[in-house]
Amino acid sequence: MNSLWLSHFTATSSIGRGLDQTLAALRQRRAGLVPCAFDSVDLATFIGKVPGVDAVPLPAQLADFDCRNNRLALLGLTQDGFAEAVHAAIEKYGAQRVGVFLGTSTSGILQAELAYRRRDPVTGALPAGFIYRTTHNTFSVADFTRLYFGLSGPAVAVSSACSSSAKVFSSARRMLAAGLIDAAVVGGVDSLCLTTLYGFNSLGLVSEQACRPFDAQRNGISIGEAAAFALLERSPEHLDADAVLLLGIGESSDAYHMSSPHPDGLGARMAMQAALNMAGLKPAGIDYINLHGTATQSNDAAEGKAVAAVFGPDIPCSSTKGATGHTLGAAGGVEAVICALALQHGLLPAGLNTQQLDSTLDLDYVLENREQPVTRVLSNSFGFGGTNCSLIFGRAGNP
Amino acid sequence: MRLTAYIEGIGLLGPGLSDWPSSQTVLGGKQPYQPHKTILPPPTLLPAAERRRSGAIVKLTLATGLEAIAAAGLDAANLSSVFSSSGGDGENCHAICEMLASDDRQISPTRFHNSVHNTAAGYWSIATGAMTTSSVLSAFDASFGAGLLEALTQVVVDRTRTVLLACDTAYPEPLYSTRPIPDAFGIALVLAPQHSARALAKITVNLTDAGADRLDDAALESLRSNIPAARGLPLLRAIALRQDQRVVLDYLDSTRLAVAIALC
Numbered sequence: 088m089n090s091l092w093l094s095h096f097t098a099t100s101s102i103g104r105g106l107d108q109t110l111a112a113l114r115q116r117r118a119g120l121v122p123c124a125f126d127s128v129d130l131a132t133f134i135g136k137v138p139g140v141d142a143v144p145l146p147a148q149l150a151d152f153d154c155r156n157n158r159l160a161l162l163g164l165t166q167d168g169f170a171e172a173v174h175a176a177i178e179k180y181g182a183q184r185v186g187v188f189l190g191t192s193t194s195g196i197l198q199a200e201l202a203y204r205r206r207d208p209v210t211g212a213l214p215a216g217f218i219y220r221t222t223h224n225t226f227s228v229a230d231f232t233r234l235y236f237g238l239s240g241p242a243v244a245v246s247s248a249c250s251s252s253a254k255v256f257s258s259a260r261r262m263l264a265a266g267l268i269d270a271a272v273v274g275g276v277d278s279l280c281l282t283t284l285y286g287f288n289s290l291g292l293v294s295e296q297a298c299r300p301f302d303a304q305r306n307g308i309s310i311g312e313a314a315a316f317a318l319l320e321r322s323p324e325h326l327d328a329d330a331v332l333l334l335g336i337g338e339s340s341d342a343y344h345m346s347s348p349h350p351d352g353l354g355a356r357m358a359m360q361a362a363l364n365m366a367g368l369k370p371a372g373i374d375y376i377n378l379h380g381t382a383t384q385s386n387d388a389a390e391g392k393a394v395a396a397v398f399g400p401d402i403p404c405s406s407t408k409g410a411t412g413h414t415l416g417a418a419g420g421v422e423a424v425i426c427a428l429a430l431q432h433g434l435l436p437a438g439l440n441t442q443q444l445d446s447t448l449d450l451d452y453v454l455e456n457r458e459q460p461v462t463r464v465l466s467n468s469f470g471f472g473g474t475n476c477s478l479i480f481g482r483a484g485n486p
Numbered sequence: 487m488r489l490t491a492y493i494e495g496i497g498l499l500g501p502g503l504s505d506w507p508s509s510q511t512v513l514g515g516k517q518p519y520q521p522h523k524t525i526l527p528p529p530t531l532l533p534a535a536e537r538r539r540s541g542a543i544v545k546l547t548l549a550t551g552l553e554a555i556a557a558a559g560l561d562a563a564n565l566s567s568v569f570s571s572s573g574g575d576g577e578n579c580h581a582i583c584e585m586l587a588s589d590d591r592q593i594s595p596t597r598f599h600n601s602v603h604n605t606a607a608g609y610w611s612i613a614t615g616a617m618t619t620s621s622v623l624s625a626f627d628a629s630f631g632a633g634l635l636e637a638l639t640q641v642v643v644d645r646t647r648t649v650l651l652a653c654d655t656a657y658p659e660p661l662y663s664t665r666p667i668p669d670a671f672g673i674a675l676v677l678a679p680q681h682s683a684r685a686l687a688k689i690t691v692n693l694t695d696a697g698a699d700r701l702d703d704a705a706l707e708s709l710r711s712n713i714p715a716a717r718g719l720p721l722l723r724a725i726a727l728r729q730d731q732r733v734v735l736d737y738l739d740s741t742r743l744a745v746a747i748a749l750c
Binding site for chain 1: 487489536539572573574579582583584586587591592593594595597598599601602603604605607608609611612614615616617618619620621622623624625626628629632635636638639640642643644659660661663664665693738740741
């Protein structure tokens, strides 16, 4: 593929608002996971909650969009000068030529969950203030973002569970290559809600402590929330050495089971190999893998086997979900931004909370931060339903 | 910017429309449209456990997708896919929200499986063995247009055959009052980058600000305007009429899709 330039990017999660806080948290090995105190949830688990989301006011003309997910989206969009960068892109290319591709798994479903507590006792009707289209509906966060910037080009929500905001890069790549747009706002936003907390709990996949990816005793995920964005443009001829490029994308489906990965990680292997093929790289060309690493027994085992099969045992890798929690439909976006920081700052971020590595998996799992030049990295995102996506990013200075 | 692809197979299922071959005379105006509730066939291709767990969106997706691919004489396992739905499974969502508002919040694993927007995509890959690229999209009322655009970019940029599966299912009360989708409706299209003996029609698509075409028949127009996946009906009507023509399909409030149709 022709490489694409991440001209601006930002992430907001439980470890920080924007890039400076996120990088500082990674350097200080600071996790954002705390015992669950969200709404009336009575589960013994840890969550990665973004502070201050409730205090974010939406613009008056977009008041119908008011819900936790869109407040989190706006909080994320206004960090690191990202909104200004989108406005500059609109100025340069036109409002029709900037697309919106955002991943989410649950969008504003929390609004419906709350509305169902206030149904009319006689008719069963939902309260009048509940607006399905602009809150609960999957498209809501993409529509909000589109209207916030006054965009009129292609816009869509990608909702393939936990691969959503990795897959957005693929949709945007095709749309750019087809010549329909000149820039794309990509990313993902997912926020805490009862459906995912009780849903993952029903599958026995929620840990009672802060999640421990790739630990021998790992026993489930910690759910988090996040908003992450990147502005994708075609690569100009001259770029700063530390500019970040998207070099390859690989996608596959497991065709195996709705909530368990293929035991040998066959789909994951196919996605990683396809990303390498698209980037024209051999496995040795990758310096670090940001793993999907959810900390469930089966996910980490399958991914570990797949990574070892494609890359061998010596590639440094880690999951940053021990810090952020699993931000579901936002995870691919958050981890793309963490990869961009790794490239620009020469940092391989340690996986947190992991005490004793799973010795059955033959991997160089990074347990202490490593400072070293980083040229190219791969990020894995795998989801429910067996949906897989691997992204390869690189520094422009080391093509 | 124009995107060109060849339609090689069509699947259709909705109220009073039981498949593509029998619906052509209705869409072409040769037989009256007689709406009745959509009949969803059992998803026989799924293993027994998955078949038991599958909801309306899975049955609808499998029925329309398999019809289109069988008509094209292709193997579903080899096709990339685009799943576009305006929202999730409304019945399932209602059941989860009801439980979460009650004293017993222990929703079942099956309910949770079926709550993700990519439920149909997951079951599709299990049923067909397709390990290929798939995109799973939502764009509210613009979902048909968004799905068609995504499928076209797969075809044009990656030079691959793709199946578009645009499906919506009914919402129960009290959600229905806030999202009035009355019944299940799906369109599936197999799209190819090059002409072949299978090709039914060549389509060339570009963005436009012209208004979307409506259907003359009031009941069919009501279907088109009430169910997002049915916004693709003007395209199917042109093919049913065996006429080269240009139609405008609904998409976003500010942008529609102009589709030039040339029969093969």
